[in-house]
Amino acid sequence: MLACAFMIGWEAVAWAQPEKASAAVGKAYYVQANMRFDAQNEIASLNLHEGEMLTIGTRVTIRSADGNRIAFSAEGRGDFVFLRDKYGQRLSIDEFFQRYFSDSDPLAPEAAIHRMSRLEQRNIADGTLAVGMSRTATLMAAGYPPPHRTASTEDATWIYWITRRRPFRVTFDADGKISELRGY
Numbered sequence: 488m489l490a491c492a493f494m495i496g497w498e499a500v501a502w503a504q505p506e507k508a509s510a511a512v513g514k515a516y517y518v519q520a521n522m523r524f525d526a527q528n529e530i531a532s533l534n535l536h537e538g539e540m541l542t543i544g545t546r547v548t549i550r551s552a553d554g555n556r557i558a559f560s561a562e563g564r565g566d567f568v569f570l571r572d573k574y575g576q577r578l579s580i581d582e583f584f585q586r587y588f589s590d591s592d593p594l595a596p597e598a599a600i601h602r603m604s605r606l607e608q609r610n611i612a613d614g615t616l617a618v619g620m621s622r623t624a625t626l627m628a629a630g631y632p633p634p635h636r637t638a639s640t641e642d643a644t645w646i647y648w649i650t651r652r653r654p655f656r657v658t659f660d661a662d663g664k665i666s667e668l669r670g671y
Contacts, residue, residue, distance in 0.1 A: 531574070544593050611628045
């Protein structure tokens with residue numbers, strides 16, 4: 488088992504989960520960040536911000552996992568596949584699994600999301616971003632920026648894509664709050 492920590496403001500929320508996505512097959516988890524999917528219910532590691540959204544806190548069951556994909560069923564939503572595409576080659580499928588799935592419900596009454604500002608809570612629910620949101624709220628609302636253009640979530644600027652041809656930038660101030668959204 489691997490102990491993971493997700494930074495929420497000044498505190499870390501920890502959970503235990505398998506190090507390998509393949510060890511999670513047949514088990515139930517919760518989605519830790521909003522995930523956009525296409526008409527074939529595929530979620531690309533490029534993390535495009537178009538299409539329908541599988542929301543944070545959705546309970547899922549992992550059906551299979553290999554080097555480039557995680558297949559899962561989402562309660563009330565059907566079957567999905569997370570694909571590690573060419574833009575996600577800097578991370579393993581296990582690292583993507585650890586980012587997006589946990590055995591802890593991020594919407595449980597004791598979860599840190601309930602201590603975030605109303606602005607952050609509303610934008611997480613809507614899958615949108617706004618100036619003033621923390622890095623953690625940004626991750627929950629928009630998911631992780633693609634690793635081929637944002638090497639670390641400690642970077643001052645993150646780059647996402649609305650479509651494959653339309654990037655947008657999220658810039659954080661010294662306090663870790665969004666100070667600018669360019670192209671969003």
